[in-house]
Amino acid sequence: MMIMTRYALLLLLAFASLQLLCFAADDDVVFYDSFEESFDGRWIVSDKDDYKGVWKHSKSEGHDDYGLLVSEMAKKYAIVKELDEAVNLKDGTTVLQFETRLQGGLECGGAYLKYLRPQDAGWKPKEFDNESPYSIMFGPDKCGATNKLHFILKHKNPKSGEYIEHHLKYPPSVPSDKLTHVYTAILKPDNEVSILIDGEEKKKASFLSAEDFEPPLIPSKTIPDPDDKKPEDWDERAKIPDPDAVKPEDWDEDAPMEIEDEEAVKPESWLDDEPEEIDDPEATKPEDWDDEEDGEWEAPKIENPQCEIAPGCGEWKRPMKRNPAYKGKWSPPLIDNPSYKGIWKPQEIPNPNYFELEKPDFDPIAAIGIEIWTMQDGILFDNILIAKNDKVAESYRETTWKPKFEVEKEKQKAEDEAADSARLAGFQVIHWQPDFLLSL
Numbered sequence: 442m443m444i445m446t447r448y449a450l451l452l453l454l455a456f457a458s459l460q461l462l463c464f465a466a467d468d469d470v471v472f473y474d475s476f477e478e479s480f481d482g483r484w485i486v487s488d489k490d491d492y493k494g495v496w497k498h499s500k501s502e503g504h505d506d507y508g509l510l511v512s513e514m515a516k517k518y519a520i521v522k523e524l525d526e527a528v529n530l531k532d533g534t535t536v537l538q539f540e541t542r543l544q545g546g547l548e549c550g551g552a553y554l555k556y557l558r559p560q561d562a563g564w565k566p567k568e569f570d571n572e573s574p575y576s577i578m579f580g581p582d583k584c585g586a587t588n589k590l591h592f593i594l595k596h597k598n599p600k601s602g603e604y605i606e607h608h609l610k611y612p613p614s615v616p617s618d619k620l621t622h623v624y625t626a627i628l629k630p631d632n633e634v635s636i637l638i639d640g641e642e643k644k645k646a647s648f649l650s651a652e653d654f655e656p657p658l659i660p661s662k663t664i665p666d667p668d669d670k671k672p673e674d675w676d677e678r679a680k681i682p683d684p685d686a687v688k689p690e691d692w693d694e695d696a697p698m699e700i701e702d703e704e705a706v707k708p709e710s711w712l713d714d715e716p717e718e719i720d721d722p723e724a725t726k727p728e729d730w731d732d733e734e735d736g737e738w739e740a741p742k743i744e745n746p747q748c749e750i751a752p753g754c755g756e757w758k759r760p761m762k763r764n765p766a767y768k769g770k771w772s773p774p775l776i777d778n779p780s781y782k783g784i785w786k787p788q789e790i791p792n793p794n795y796f797e798l799e800k801p802d803f804d805p806i807a808a809i810g811i812e813i814w815t816m817q818d819g820i821l822f823d824n825i826l827i828a829k830n831d832k833v834a835e836s837y838r839e840t841t842w843k844p845k846f847e848v849e850k851e852k853q854k855a856e857d858e859a860a861d862s863a864r865l866a867g868f869q870v871i872h873w874q875p876d877f878l879l880s881l
Contacts, residue, residue, distance in 0.1 A: 469830040471528050472809070475841065476507045476823055480520075484509070485566040487519035487812075492570070494518035501621065501821055502544050503852065504845055508823035514816060521569045521810040527559055528827055530576065530803035535628045536834040537579055539825040540842055542621040543817070550815025553580025553591050554825070559807040569810055574604070576804045579626050581615040584816075588614045592626060592636060594648070596658055596801060600794040607654040612636070613643035620849045623824070623842040627831050632800060639846070640838050648801045662795050669787035676780040686773035694770055699761040708752040715754040718742040 474483075479498040486496060494516030500507055511518055528535065541552045555575040557564070564573040578593040592609040613636060616622050625637035636644040646653035720740035730738050748754040809825060824841045828834050 469828050469833045470826070471526075471829060472524055472825070472827040473837070474522070474825045476509055480509055484520050484522045485569070487521070487569040488567045489519065489570045492517045492519040492812075496520055499821065501542055501823065501845070503849065506823065506845060508540075508542070508821040509811075510822075511813070511815060511818055511820040514818045517812075517814045519569050519810070519812045521557070521566050521573075521808050522825075523566060523808045524806065524827075527805040527807040529805050530628060531800065533630055533829055534831060536625065536826070536828040536831050537577065537628070538623065538625040538828070538834045538837065539580070540621055540623045540823040541581060542821040542823070543581075543619055543819065544821060545817045545819030546617075546619060547581070547583050547615070547815070547817055547820070549584035550817055550820070551580065551582040551591075551813040552815075552820050552822070553578055553582055553811075553813065554822075555810040555812055556806040557808040557810050558804045562804075566808070569812065571812055573810065573812070575810070576806055577626075580624060583615050590615055590624060590636060590638065590643070592634065594654070594658075594801070595804070597804070598660070598794055598796065599802065600796050603794075605656065607656060607658055609634075609636070609644070609646055610653055610655050611644070613638060618853070620853065621821075621823070621842060621845050623838050623846075625834055625838070627834070628803075639842075640835065649798060658801060659798050660792055660795050662792055663789040664792045665787040666790045667787070671785045675782055675785050676778060677782070677784055678778050679781050680775040681778045682773040683776045684773075688771045692768055692771050693766060694768070696766045696768065697764055698767050698769075700764045701759040702762040703759070705759045707757040710751055711757050712747060712751045712754045713757065715745055715747050715751070717745055717748055717754050719745045 476498065480496065481498070484496075486492075495512050496518065497510040497512045498507060499510035499512070509520070537554075537556065539554060543552065555573070556577040556579070558574045558576055560566075562574040574595070576595055578591055578595075580591055582589060582591050589612040592612060594607045595604050596607055597604050616638065622639055623637075625635075625640070627635040627637070629635070632648045634646050634648060635642050636646075648654065648658055651657035651659070719742065721743045722740075724740040726738040732738065745754055806827070809827075811822065813820075824837065826834060826837055828837075
């Protein structure tokens, strides 16, 4: 009964989601790939020598739903899909969304997408690699201390012409389970970007805020003068040795740090004639020992058992103690430096690359690429979407992602409960003993 209720709930959810999808305007969907059909002929695998990883068209574990699969461990992967028409990010809202499932977990690797500039920026699909120019990079990345959902904008400085990577500060972390998750970035016309995981907003930021991106899109008005030099007489020492200080006459620099304790007395039961180590009485010379080649055999040493029950063995020596007369090397005390000028810094000059900005000057997106190096296999990409309406992205989440996620979550819950029951049963078997055994 409970199972039927769960599936009825999932069917109802799917029906409601389908209604949402029907209301979504087709014009708002710029690109969508469900990978129900093979990627061959539609996505282009890089021919670059570094990228040996094999992509596969594969079902998600436990589903009939297909995706784009990373099939081998410890390989580099690169694949790209050209869009029919470049996407203008300056025009209204743009939503970037995709699903990943880390079926083998993710200890070290990325599962992010690169939204590439047009090819006249200097790249070719067959030569797609980590140098190919992108506008936005978005998705999970985890290795060692790194655990974050990347959002990186490459923005052109109109003064210098240089493209700068601007990283979202304090991005959300990546879910650590093996379930399907959906990642969404909503670029809004008010210069805001919202980052969602499984439809829940985890981060909101402003493209123009220095608090949200590093480095900021708008550079500082001034910069340190690269030609400014520190004066030779500039004194950065806050404290200096007192030039008037004199070492006291009774200061003995040669006094040792420790001296013998003259008050110490040798314990009465100290064994002066017993060595600390003796020959092992149980050791025997090996049969294959050759005195001429190996030399005279000697038994290995062991600690003298007599010394274990006595205060000590061998020659007794007074213990050392700290020398009350020890003062060490004399040095003059420090005083405030009358010539101190502080830590020198070059003077600030107007930044020749400074510019003001009302809106980010986004480059258009002409292709979607996946270029990663991962230690794990089993990473599945699915339902890659570019839309001009966040409600459309929501309807796709409800229709394509949520039913799968609910099934996976229920399965994971059942497996966890079964594992807990097995552990509890094992614990009871170990700690339970029949009465007749207790009486033996």
